[in-house]
Amino acid sequence: xxxxxxxxxxxxxxxxxxxxxxxxxxxxxxxxxxxxxxxxxxxxxxxxxxxxxxxxxxxxxxxxxxxxxxxxxxxxxxxxxxxxxxxxxxxxxxxxxxxxxxxxxxxxxxxxxxxxxxxxxxxxxxxxxxxxxxxxxxxxxxxxxxxxxxxxxxxxxxxxxxxxxxxxxxxxxxxxxxxxxxxxxxxxxxxxxxxxxxxxxxxxxxxxxxxxxxxxxxxxxxxxxxx
Amino acid sequence: xxxxxxxxxxxxxxxxxxxxxxxxxxxxxxxxxxxxxxxxxxxxxxxxxxxxxxxxxxxxxxxxxxxxxxxxxxxxxxxxxxxxxxxxxxxxxxxxxxxxxxxxxxxxxxxxxxxxxxxxxxxxxxxxxxxxxxxxxxxxxxxxxxxxxxxxxxxxxxxxxxxxxxxxxxxxxxxxxxxxxxxxxxxxxxxxxxxxxxxxxxxxxxxxxxxxxxxxxxxxxxxxxxxxxxxxxxxxxxxxxxxxxxxxxxxxxxxxxxxxxxxxxxxxxxxxxxxxxxxxxxxxxxxxxxxxxxxxxxxxxxxxxxxxxxxxxxxxxxxxxxxxxxxxxxxxxxxxxxxxxxxxxxxxxxxxxxxxxxxxxxxxxxxxxxxxxxxxxxxxxxxxxxxxxxxxxxxxxxxxxxxxxxxxxxxxxxxxxxxxxxxxxxxxxxxxxxxxxxxxxxxxxxxxxxxxxxxxxxxxxxxxxxxxxxxxxxxxxxxxxxxxxxxxxxxxxxxxxxxxxxxxxxxxxxxxxxxxxxxxxxxxxxxxxxxxxxxxxxxxxxxxxxxxxxxxxxxxxxxxxxxxxxxxxxxxxxxxxxxxxxxxxxxxxxxxxxxxxxxxxxxxxxxxxxxxxxxxxxxxxxxxxxxxxxxxxxxxxxxxxxxxxxxxxxxxxxx
Numbered sequence: 050x051x052x053x054x055x056x057x058x059x060x061x062x063x064x065x066x067x068x069x070x071x072x073x074x075x076x077x078x079x080x081x082x083x084x085x086x087x088x089x090x091x092x093x094x095x096x097x098x099x100x101x102x103x104x105x106x107x108x109x110x111x112x113x114x115x116x117x118x119x120x121x122x123x124x125x126x127x128x129x130x131x132x133x134x135x136x137x138x139x140x141x142x143x144x145x146x147x148x149x150x151x152x153x154x155x156x157x158x159x160x161x162x163x164x165x166x167x168x169x170x171x172x173x174x175x176x177x178x179x180x181x182x183x184x185x186x187x188x189x190x191x192x193x194x195x196x197x198x199x200x201x202x203x204x205x206x207x208x209x210x211x212x213x214x215x216x217x218x219x220x221x222x223x224x225x226x227x228x229x230x231x232x233x234x235x236x237x238x239x240x241x242x243x244x245x246x247x248x249x250x251x252x253x254x255x256x257x258x259x260x261x262x263x264x265x266x267x268x269x270x271x272x273x274x275x276x
Numbered sequence: 277x278x279x280x281x282x283x284x285x286x287x288x289x290x291x292x293x294x295x296x297x298x299x300x301x302x303x304x305x306x307x308x309x310x311x312x313x314x315x316x317x318x319x320x321x322x323x324x325x326x327x328x329x330x331x332x333x334x335x336x337x338x339x340x341x342x343x344x345x346x347x348x349x350x351x352x353x354x355x356x357x358x359x360x361x362x363x364x365x366x367x368x369x370x371x372x373x374x375x376x377x378x379x380x381x382x383x384x385x386x387x388x389x390x391x392x393x394x395x396x397x398x399x400x401x402x403x404x405x406x407x408x409x410x411x412x413x414x415x416x417x418x419x420x421x422x423x424x425x426x427x428x429x430x431x432x433x434x435x436x437x438x439x440x441x442x443x444x445x446x447x448x449x450x451x452x453x454x455x456x457x458x459x460x461x462x463x464x465x466x467x468x469x470x471x472x473x474x475x476x477x478x479x480x481x482x483x484x485x486x487x488x489x490x491x492x493x494x495x496x497x498x499x500x501x502x503x504x505x506x507x508x509x510x511x512x513x514x515x516x517x518x519x520x521x522x523x524x525x526x527x528x529x530x531x532x533x534x535x536x537x538x539x540x541x542x543x544x545x546x547x548x549x550x551x552x553x554x555x556x557x558x559x560x561x562x563x564x565x566x567x568x569x570x571x572x573x574x575x576x577x578x579x580x581x582x583x584x585x586x587x588x589x590x591x592x593x594x595x596x597x598x599x600x601x602x603x604x605x606x607x608x609x610x611x612x613x614x615x616x617x618x619x620x621x622x623x624x625x626x627x628x629x630x631x632x633x634x635x636x637x638x639x640x641x642x643x644x645x646x647x648x649x650x651x652x653x654x655x656x657x658x659x660x661x662x663x664x665x666x667x668x669x670x671x672x673x674x675x676x677x678x679x680x681x682x683x684x685x686x687x688x689x690x691x692x693x694x695x696x697x698x699x700x701x702x703x704x705x706x707x708x709x710x711x712x713x714x715x716x717x718x719x720x721x722x723x724x725x726x727x728x729x730x731x732x733x734x735x736x737x738x739x740x741x742x743x744x745x746x747x748x749x750x751x752x753x754x755x756x757x758x759x760x761x762x763x764x765x766x767x768x769x770x771x772x773x774x775x776x777x778x779x780x781x782x783x784x785x786x787x788x789x790x791x792x793x794x795x796x797x798x799x800x801x802x803x804x805x806x807x808x809x810x811x812x813x814x815x816x817x818x819x820x821x822x823x824x825x826x827x828x829x830x831x832x833x834x835x836x837x838x839x840x841x842x843x844x845x846x847x848x849x850x851x852x853x854x855x856x857x858x859x860x861x862x863x864x865x866x867x868x869x870x871x872x873x874x875x876x877x878x879x880x881x882x883x884x885x886x887x888x889x890x891x892x893x894x895x896x897x898x899x900x901x902x903x904x905x906x907x908x909x910x911x912x913x914x915x916x917x918x919x920x921x922x923x924x925x926x927x928x929x930x931x
Contacts, residue, residue, distance in 0.1 A: 116286070123283070174290075179290050189293075190296070190297055193294045211298060214295055259297055268299065268303040
């Protein structure tokens with residue numbers, strides 16, 4: 050594995066000596082400060098080899114190169130955390146507030162829930178989204194909507210997602226967005242997706258309903274040639 | 277969009293797949309990737325030094341020489357590279373700008389050479405990053421001042437026939453080197469000021485005894501001579517003051533200026549003395565007034581640059597001086613009290629009261645030590661010595677601190693003001709870029725709509741209204757369009773053919789703030805109890821389901837119960853406003869962060885765009901019930917509402 054994590058975090062617990070020695074306290078403070086600074090600068094991650102990534106994803110080497118160059122430019126440390134993720138995503142939607150949707154996206158990308166997205170995760174998700182089968186894409190989308198990752202989408206989760214999407218539009222829309230426009234949208238969605246009307250959407254219901262809908266099928270093919 | 281973020285556009289587009297199941301309408305088609313060529317390295321040969329970079333790196337800023345097709349003019353077919361006959365050192369900075377998105381200014385570089393290079397490559401200096409911007413501005417200012425000085429000295433030798441007599445006189449007063457007459461006047465007044473000051477001084481010197489009376493000061497012995505001298509000086513000063521008053525461009529401001537007040541104070545005692553010569557009661561007061569004659573010495577500050585600088589220095593450092601004074605006062609009061617009580621017991625003590633002890637304390641703390649008051653008790657001596665030691669500290673310490681404080685605060689204030697000004701300018705630039713990016717979207721939409729409408733109307737116009745947008749642009753716009761279709765909302769475009777468009781509007785649309793507020797205003801005006809912000813409205817209006825056709829007759833605005841006629845009139849009103857010149861919306865060519873390619877029909881008006889954007893930032897448009905306008909003061913009228921609408925700043929979320 051080519052992954053090298055160079056963190057210099059001080060994992061040892063500091064023993065608090067019950068000493069009133071001023072010099073000792075001062076020395077501890079300095080050491081902590083230095084260690085904190087070191088910790089901040091030393092986190093770094095290198096991805097696996099190019100061949101391995103090419104085998105694992107559906108991208109060619111050239112495409113992986115282009116992707117990595119862009120990734121590294123924005124995140125020199127090799128991992129992207131949620132804040133950076135939100136900032137980057139917000140730049141594409143200057144009118145509205147893309148932070149909530151970016152938050153959900155981040156957690157969909159961060160499969161292992163570590164709080165940071167490495168290049169491999171990034172490229173894996175992109176591979177599914179851009180080059181995957183319809184089944185895989187729908188599954189990924191289901192995972193995105195399922196905020197608590199329990200395997201079911203309930204109305205609250207859907208409401209959150211839809212509200213986040215509407216937030217990206219911003220305030221200035223015509224006609225103006227009402228409070229319950231998202232709710233109505235979610236109701237329409239549930240009517241379509243929830244086959245057995247039990248208030249939750251399972252993966253199978255989701256896959257089935259989406260495959261029945263031509264619009265959705267067609268729009269999933271939209272970004273085939275993004276790379 | 278920032279440079280590096282353009283590389284993340286594929287990610288953003290891929291993430292859009294998350295919206296697909298939620299959307300009810302079909303998505304628009306993706307822009308075709310026309311000439312999808314693999315990213316290639318291009319070689320830039322700048323005076324022999326070869327630089328290589330990816331083509332896409334350069335294409336991040338399509339508005340510059342290197343990012344546009346303009347570089348093809350420099351392509352050398354034989355060597356298959358781009359050759360530029362320019363400075364390779366500066367080119368390094370330029371190329372780094374493409375790579376990192378930040379333009380740096382190297383300190384060793386000459387400012388005018390750098391400016392020339394930037395102008396050649398089509399990069400606006402405003403983009404220089406904050407790290408180097410101050411330095412750049414400082415150097416630029418110095419350079420400009422140098423140029424101005426050169427111009428001034430040139431101008432001084434030219435004749436200025438267009439100035440009126442009054443203006444010439446004022447110029448002569450302010451700048452004695454303009455003509456010989458001015459120089460003569462300058463020296464004459466200087467001489468008389470000196471004479472007057474010396475007279476005042478010599479007047480009080482004892483001049484030898486007249487037999488039979490005590491020693492007299494010269495003033496009283498030769499009173500006539502001194503009086504004549506005084507009169508002559510005051511004559512000159514009065515004439516000078518009146519001439520200045522006449523020549524001043526703003527008399528009111530001149531009268532309030534410090535120098536003129538000094539002039540007045542310098543000559544008033546004489547006139548007051550003329551008026552009340554024989555009254556014994558006030559002659560005492562009159563004598564005091566003569567003290568003010570010493571102010572004549574301040575008139576020298578017109579003649580001396582150094583005095584002016586000193587005055588300004590003291591003024592700017594006033595708070596530090598005030599603090600010094602305050603701390604001294606505190607110390608003085610403390611020690612005076614202590615000394616008074618310490619010396620209370622001793623007989624024949626000079627320390628009769630605390631205020632009397634003040635004198636001792638001051639003399640001791642400033643280490644003068646006159647010796648007219650000395651403590652006699654032991655306690656008094658002890659406290660006296662403490663007082664003198666602390667005096668050294670209290671005085672010697674703050675003075676260098678004040679000196680350095682002064683220089684530090686002075687420079688810091690200048691830098692803080694500069695930074696504040698730059699911050700506003702920087703935020704404005706960012707806002708312009710953001711509105712630029714969104715307005716580019718609106719603009720391209722409008723162009724799209726126009727072509728649609730034209731096709732509908734069947735006019736044989738050409739398809740492309742302007743330069744086609746870059747691929748990144750079109751992809752970004754497609755993304756925004758997908759979002760619109762997903763939510764059933766979209767940006768409303770102020771186009772002239774809105775009436776045509778409304779019949780095909782299916783969804784909510786993005787609108788700019790102006791249209792939004794207008795709509796809100798109108799709807800609220802019609803007794804619709806909604807507030808301006810849509811989220812607060814809670815009326816059970818008709819819902820718009822995505823894909824419902826909103827014809828002009830029926831309204832499906834979810835937000836209001838407006839009758840159809842009203843809505844139509846509202847739409848018609850909006851069309852009236854948004855009339856027709858073919859001026860496209862705010863395009864952000866080189867005036868922005870050089871990222872947009874929407875030149876379109878617009879003639880080159882870079883800076884005007886920026887100014888309109890800046891002007892419109894603080895003032896929301898005022899809406900009249902008729903909906904007539906509200907363009908910001910910069911735009912000239914209803915016929916050019918499109919630039920005004922587009923230049924109204926859309927609120928953007930913080931980066």
